[in-house]
Amino acid sequence: MLTSKTRLLSLDAFRGFTIAAMFLVNNPGDWGSLYPQLEHAAWSGWTFTDCIFPFFLFxxxxxxxxxxxxxxxxxxxxxxxxxxxxxxxxxxxxxxxxxxxxxxxxxxxxxxxxxxxxxxxxxxxxxxxxxxxxxxxxxxxxxxxxxxxxxxxxxxxxxxxxxxxxxxxxxxxxxxxxxxxxxxxxxxxxxxxxxxxxxxxxxxxxxxxxxxxxxxxxxxxxxxxxxxxxxxxxxxxxxxxxxxxxxxxxxxxxxxxxxxxxxxxxxxTGWALIVFACFYWLLDASPAIHLKNRMIYLMHPFIMYGMNALFLFTLSGLIAKMLGFIHLPQTDGSQPSLHALLYAPIKALPVSAVNASLLFALLFNLTMLIIAWGMWKKRWFVKV
Incomplete structure (x- = not known):
């Protein structure tokens, strides 16, 4: 029986995994250059991206x-x-x-x-x-x-x-x-x-x-x-x-x-149950203490995400909007968005367009993880 003091690390980690996945699919460098699994199905059918919202509701x-x-x-x-x-x-x-x-x-x-x-x-x-x-x-x-x-x-x-x-x-x-x-x-x-x-x-x-x-x-x-x-x-x-x-x-x-x-x-719901069961076994149910401790260490980024999920979700949305809304004048008279300026050096790397776009999303995720780590370090947990 769960007691009033019980907290499932597996649920925090699953929530954090879902938040991280959302950051990944919502913040590409270029919406025209995406791996198929990192965008929604055009209509019927499903991709990895389509799993994220039902995971949240579950x-x-x-x-x-x-x-x-x-x-x-x-x-x-x-x-x-x-x-x-x-x-x-x-x-x-x-x-x-x-x-x-x-x-x-x-x-x-x-x-x-x-x-x-x-x-x-x-x-x-x-x-x-x-x-x-x-x-x-x-x-x-x-x-x-x-x-x-x-x-x-x-x-x-x-x-x-x-x-x-x-x-x-x-x-x-x-x-x-x-x-x-x-x-x-x-x-x-x-x-x-x-x-x-x-x-x-x-x-x-x-x-x-x-x-x-x-x-x-x-x-x-x-x-x-x-x-x-x-x-x-x-x-x-x-x-x-x-x-x-x-x-x-x-x-x-x-x-x-x-x-x-x-x-x-x-x-x-089937996928949510299976993915959650994996987190549950590794973080809460496994009888092997050394394995459980190692998994807690490895899953710590997800746990930090999961403990401030609503705040980080909201903050990521604000940041993404501001990256597109803020335009900075350049010496050539152009006014590219802040997003375009940040993406330009990544786009210039000798990698394919989809990989450059993915790299931008990964860096966005890293930025949010640093914020999550800082909040966890200060024990700032924002709830409504």
């Missing part, structure tokens, strides 16, 4: 259960717990919205959805279930949400961008979720399309399931079971989710991050 779910479990042991009331979660969700939403406003503060067309906003909505929607329901109730809600979402996407006719009624049009801007987003948000959608949003409202329903899968994992971790048995079943559950996700992709809807299809939610 981690949110595990953290929700373990955090509430500790607070229940400390005699917090259910109402207190729910209010704390809703307050946290509100702050995360506002931080995400503020990031979207920077640097232009264009309230007329600012994108309202976003990554942090989805995390906030999923947290708020999952919170009552985490506080008041059992794992059986949570599992039933997962099945209900996936069924409701599938029915709406496959059976409900909605007008497309041209106003023509369409059903089961799982194409960019033509699905039911895109219609809802255009109706609700209007001009406040993803600027690359303005007709649909990858973090839209309807697809938040299966995204909540990704969080609840993490909550169910938290139940298993806090159960009175042998730690080796827990690890084995994490792997088995992960393999089962991969298989079920493939079946759903064949029978129902394809694996698609932008639509967060049921097959995507289940399939990515």
């Amino acid at each position: 981690i949110v779910g595990v953290s929700l259960h373990l955090s509430l479990h500790r607070k229940v042991l400390a005699d917090h009331s259910e109402t207190q717990l729910l209010l704390q979660l809703l307050k946290r969700a509100l702050w995360i939403f506002l931080i995400g919205l503020a990031l979207n406003l920077i640097p232009n503060f264009d309230f007329q067309s600012v994108r309202i959805p976003g990554v942090l906003q989805r995390i906030a909505l999923c947290t708020a929607l999952a919170a009552p279930l985490v506080v008041y329901s059992s794992w059986r109730g949570q599992l039933l809600v997962i099945m209900a949400l996936l069924a409701i979402y599938s029915f709406i996407m496959l059976a409900v006719q909605v007008p497309d961008v041209e106003g023509n009624l369409v059903a089961a049009a799982l194409e960019p801007g033509r699905d039911a979720g895109a219609y809802i987003d255009r109706s609700v948000f209007g001009n406040h959608l993803w600027k690359q399309s303005r007709t649909w949003d990858p973090e839209g409202l309807l697809s938040t329903l299966p995204a909540v399931c990704s969080v609840l899968f993490g909550v169910l994992t938290g139940h298993w971790l806090s159960a009175k079971r042998d730690i080796a048995e827990k690890t084995v079943w994490l792997f088995i559950a992960g393999l089962a989710c991969l298989a079920i996700g493939q079946i759903l992709a064949s029978w129902l809807m394809p694996v698609n991050k932008s639509l967060w299809t049921p097959s995507f939610a289940v399939f990515m």
